[in-house]
Amino acid sequence: MPDTQPAADAALLIRGIALGEAGALRRLYDAQAGRLFGIALAILRDRDAAADALHDAVLKIAARAGQFEPTRGEATAWLAAIIRNASLDLARARGREILSDDPALGDSPVPAEALERLAAAQQSSRLRDCLATLEARNREGILLAFVHGLSHAQIAARLEMPLGTVKAWIRRGLMRLKGCLA
């Protein structure tokens, strides 16, 4: 289980931060900053903005470490949620001006092979299998939103589909995922 190790180390460091252990935040930063910066960069596609998001996220981590409950989920997922929220807040504040035809997104922002990387842990392989049951455009819409922070309108423009259709598709896709993962 290669994925449990970083999660266990991160959980330990988060508890260390909550207890005021000197250096725990720095060690967590050293271990996780590359991963978290990558998540922010995929959403914001601007290094300065992604650095702002990571800055805000680390302050939130320091302030909220005491609220982390290991029984509610893995530490790495807790950290990812914080950087995603910080990044999405920034993207919204900037009016999500990132265009859906942004060349930085590439032709296929989340190539199908990328899903192979999900296979490492059991939870990930289940999610991959469930994503595979969705229609291709529906799956791409969910990934564009989650990984690249695109709004409904941006996804609609990129997939060349009506906005209302995209909204309904994504909602239906999420509920099918939930049923599949249950």
Place this chain on the structure above:
Amino acid sequence: MIPSDPEVLDALAAEHVLGTLDAREAGEVARALPTNPALRDAVAAWERRLAPLADLAPPEPPPPGLWGRIEDSLAARPEAPVVPLRPSRFWQAWAGGSTAIAAGLAAFLLLRPAEEPRMMTVLLTSSDQPAWLVEAEGGGLRLASLNPRPVEQGRAQQLWALPPGATAPISLGLIPANGQVSVAPGRVRPEPGMLIEITLEPPGGSPTGRPTGPILFIGRLAPARGS
């Protein structure tokens, strides 16, 4: 308005985690989270479901100067949000969870001649309740349960130490049913700042040699007051 209908609420939580809510809706959800447990549970469940997707973004080193900027911001905060576990808090925690065992141990610790720098900590639960007394002794460690409670059936409690600067915790073995634990000198060198924790593991202990289950109790070894 946060909906009360469970299905509508779940859909809102899903879109919140997916990131497709607009600024106004996202703000409403963020403000409602602290006081709405149903919403909080739904959001947490969606974060768990979708979490693996976050790692589709390739890791990328952050700008080298960023940590310095974070440190400046941390120093500029009006008040530190975390309370370091200092000996004073140790005694407070002790008073809070005082039991006959604790009182006896306290007398023992206070009366014992301080021939070596003493280090100790109280392992706290996630709700900050004192659960274990840990004392460094003769180059080893000694644990005593302050509030014995049954272990979840079919699971074991495993003791770990993380020396300052180390990246991986060292297993110090399983906690026996009687709650009395002595770690012989040599397995670990107790030092100030060392994290001590107990995790919930499968019977026989972690199969990986690293903690795999939730942290039940944790504390940081510190010089005892007066030493």
